[in-house]
Amino acid sequence: MDRVTAAAVFNRICELGSLSAAARALDISRPMVSRYLDEMEKWAGARLLHRSSRKLTITPAGEKILAKSRALTRLAEEIADQGADGEPHGTLRIACAHSTATHILGPMIPAFLARYPAVRIELEINNQPVSLIGERIDVAVRITDDPEPGAIARRLGECVSVVCASPDYLQTHGTPQTPQDLAQHNCLHYSRFAGQSWQFYDAQGELVSAAVSGNFSAGISSVLCDAAIAGCGVAMVPEMEARNAIASGQLQTVLPDYQAKTLAIYGLYMSRERQPAALRAFLAAVQQQLMT
DSSP: OHHHHHHHHHHHHHHHHHHHHHHHTTTOOOHHHHHHHEEEEEHHSOOOOOEEEEEEEEEHHHHHHHHHHHHHHHHHHHHHSSSGGOOOOOEEEEEEEEEIIIIIIIIHHHHHHHHHEEEEEEEOOSSOOOOTTTTOOOOEEEEEESSSSSSSSEEEEEEOOEEEEEEHHHHHHHOOOSSSGEEEEEEEEEEEEESOOEEEETTSSEEEEOOOOSEEEEEHHHHHHHHHTTSSSSEEEHHHHHHHHHHTSSSSSSSSSEEEEEEEEEEEEETTTTHHHHEEEEEHHHHHHHHH
C-alpha cells in the first residue's frame, strides 16, 4: 500500500475528525480509509488514534506522526512539482479575509483553475490572522501595514479606502469638510482595532490623523458598508467594497480633498526554497488581478 497516500489520508482524518468525513473529502470508501489508517499505525508501530463510537482523539504518538506525515506529503508535492515541465499542480491552501475572498480572490479563481486544471484550491476565509504552519496554509493574502512576523511577505498590490455615508445621513447630519470634522459624526469602524484613528494625506502630501468614534463596529467591511448604506454613520471601507453602492447613489464619498491612507496587500508564506509552481503561479495571478 502506498505510504505517501496513507500519510495523506491520515492527515485528512485528523483535519476533519472522522473516518467518514475523510472518506467523503477524498472520494474513497470508508473501509479504504480504515485500511490506510491501519497501514499508518503498522508503519509507526503505535496506535495513532483512539476510536470510539462518538469521536476520534489523537494519541501522543499520533501527534508526533502527524507532524511528520504532513512534512512527508508536502515533500511529495514538491517532488512532483519538479516534473511535468514545472506545470502547476497539487493543492493550495489559501487563507484570506471575507472582503478579500469576495472582491479579489473569488473573481479570479475560476480563470486560474481553468488555466491550471491540475491545481486544487482550498480557500480558508477568516478575518483573524491564522498560523501558516499550524493551519497548513500555503499562502495568506492579507490587507495590512503590519505583516505577521516570521513569514515572507510579497507585496502584491494596494488597497485604496474611501470615506462614505448615505445621502440621507449627510442631509441630516451635515457633510464633514476636514478629517477633524469626523469627531462630530458617528463613525463606523473595525472592531479589532482598540484605538480608532483614520489617517489621510492632504493636498500637500502631509499625513493627517483624525480620532473617530461611533456606536457600531464590525470585523467585516461589508457589514460596515451595509450599515453606512442604511444611514448609520460615516464609514471608511475599501473602495472595492463600496464601489457598487457609490455608483448606484446609495453612498456618497466625502472629504474629496483628502486621500485615505492606502494599505498594502501581501501574500504571506513561509519559505522561498522549493516553492511549488502552483504557489508561484497563484501569486502572479493575484498580482495581475490587482493591476487591472
